[in-house]
Amino acid sequence: MENFFISADTFIPEINFNAQTGELNISGESYHEYTLEFYQPVFNWLTEYLKTPGRNIVLNFRMTYYNTSTSRRFLELFDMLEDYQQQGKGTVTVNWYYKPDDIDMKESGEEYADDVSLRFNLIPLEH
Amino acid sequence: MNANEQPFSIHQFYSQLKHHHLSMVAQGLISQDILSLIALSLKRRPDNEVVARRLFAIVVELSQNIFHYSAIKEFSVKDQREIGVGIVAVGESDTHYVVASGNVAKRESALFVAQQCDYINQLDSEALRQYYREQRRKPIREGSMGGSIGLIEIVRKSGNPIRYEVIPLEDGNVFLIFVASVSKARSYAD
Numbered sequence: 001m002e003n004f005f006i007s008a009d010t011f012i013p014e015i016n017f018n019a020q021t022g023e024l025n026i027s028g029e030s031y032h033e034y035t036l037e038f039y040q041p042v043f044n045w046l047t048e049y050l051k052t053p054g055r056n057i058v059l060n061f062r063m064t065y066y067n068t069s070t071s072r073r074f075l076e077l078f079d080m081l082e083d084y085q086q087q088g089k090g091t092v093t094v095n096w097y098y099k100p101d102d103i104d105m106k107e108s109g110e111e112y113a114d115d116v117s118l119r120f121n122l123i124p125l126e127h
Numbered sequence: 128m129n130a131n132e133q134p135f136s137i138h139q140f141y142s143q144l145k146h147h148h149l150s151m152v153a154q155g156l157i158s159q160d161i162l163s164l165i166a167l168s169l170k171r172r173p174d175n176e177v178v179a180r181r182l183f184a185i186v187v188e189l190s191q192n193i194f195h196y197s198a199i200k201e202f203s204v205k206d207q208r209e210i211g212v213g214i215v216a217v218g219e220s221d222t223h224y225v226v227a228s229g230n231v232a233k234r235e236s237a238l239f240v241a242q243q244c245d246y247i248n249q250l251d252s253e254a255l256r257q258y259y260r261e262q263r264r265k266p267i268r269e270g271s272m273g274g275s276i277g278l279i280e281i282v283r284k285s286g287n288p289i290r291y292e293v294i295p296l297e298d299g300n301v302f303l304i305f306v307a308s309v310s311k312a313r314s315y316a317d
Contacts, residue, residue, distance in 0.1 A: 010163035029166075031187050033159055033194055033206075065166075065180060067187050068263075068276045075263055101177060104284070111260055 001052075004045040013063060015042060022055050027062035030070040039073040046080055053089040057081065062097045062125070063105065071108075078116040085118065093119045100124040149218040156203055156212055157190040169217070178309060181284040182217070182224050185307050188277040189228035190215050197230040198300050223287075223308040232303040237293050240303065243278055248288035255283050285309045 001019040008014035013028035032038040049055070059081065066074070081092045096109035106122060113120035144152065151168065153161055169183045170176075197211025213230025232240075250258060262276045282289050285307040292304040 010166075011159045031159065031162065031191075033191060033210075065184065067184070067191065068280045069191070071276070072263055099176075102180070103177065104180065111256065115260060115264070 001049060004042070006042075012038060013066075017042075017045060017049070019049060022057045024057060024059045025062070026060070029064055030066040032070070035067075035069040035073050039070075039077075043076070043080070046077070050080060050084045050089070055084075055090040057084075057090060057092045059092065059094045060097070061094065061109070064099070064102075074112070075115065078112060078118060082116045082118055093121065095121045095123055097123050097125050147218050148220065149216050151217040152214065153190075153216075154212075154214045156201055156210060157193060157215055158203065158205065158210075160205075162187055162190055165217075175311070178224070178311060182226065182309050184284045185226045185281050185309065186215060186217065188281050189226060189305055189307070192277055192305075193228060193230045196232060196236065198233050199231045219311075222312075223310055225306060225308045227304065227306045229302055229304045231296065231300050234295075234299065234301050237301045237303045240278070241291055241293055243275070244289050244291050244305075247279055247282050250282075252283070255279060259283065281305075281307050
């Protein structure tokens with residue numbers, strides 16, 4: 001399967017999904033006005049990717065800001081990964097990075113961790 | 128021009144902006160390009176990064192509210208669709224940053240939003256957290272682009288109730304105003 005890549009812009013994050021290693025990276029800022037449209041290709045790719053069992057997926061989140069509309073999309077993404085793991089198809093780990101002083105981003109990670117049954121590692125970024 | 132209408136004076140406008148410490152006002156189509164410029168200027172200003180990020184989050188949510196819900200829409204060539212127009216302003220007092228927004232809205236939708244604000248404003252931070260997660264889980268309501276959690280986010284980020292005002296207009300619509308203030312000290316959320 002092909003890798004998936006979208007390069008970052010001021011209001012969209014960099015998305016870098018590696019099909020071979022199972023490393024899914026999302027980083028930057030996300031406040032696109034039409035998040036449904038923007039994230040649709042991401043969901044399409046992931047749907048295909050999750051059809052194959054036996055994957056060990058690591059999702060690395062390095063976001064500095066996202067709007068509430070994006071926050072819904074991220075929840076959908078976690079739900080897809082949660083389903084994959086709960087169906088016994090493979091394993092998923094989420095690494096949620098935040099700047100040490102960014103208490104809001106840390107809290108956002110904690111909230112997602114409460115909302116889905118996935119292993120969440122909250123990791124302060126080193127300067 | 129109407130006889131009792133004053134001609135526009137940019138000097139007077141400037142004085143008003145100065146007087147109210149308004150550093151940024153955007154009117155019309157507030158696109159994500161404009162938002163990213165606002166982000167840039169906000170990040171430069173407050174010496175506290177957390178406060179700057181919260182301020183920007185509020186500007187985004189208020190602007191995108193206008194974008195999706197304003198009763199007055201203009202065609203955006205870039206987006207190839209109609210988008211809502213309104214006004215967003217950022218100002219400050221000695222103790223707070225203030226973000227205000229205004230747009231023409233349908234009376235019913237403004238009253239619905241006002242009710243939402245009243246409900247959200249009486250919640251404490253833990254209840255806000257729960258309500259946010261609950262709303263994020265819910266399918267978005269009819270005709271909405273998902274802005275229902277926008278207001279909760281604004282109140283959470285600002286640490287203060289969101290003020291609103293609904294001004295009736297002659298055509299049956301209303302002018303809907305939101306004012307959110309963020310304390311310059313970050314201690315409240317620690």
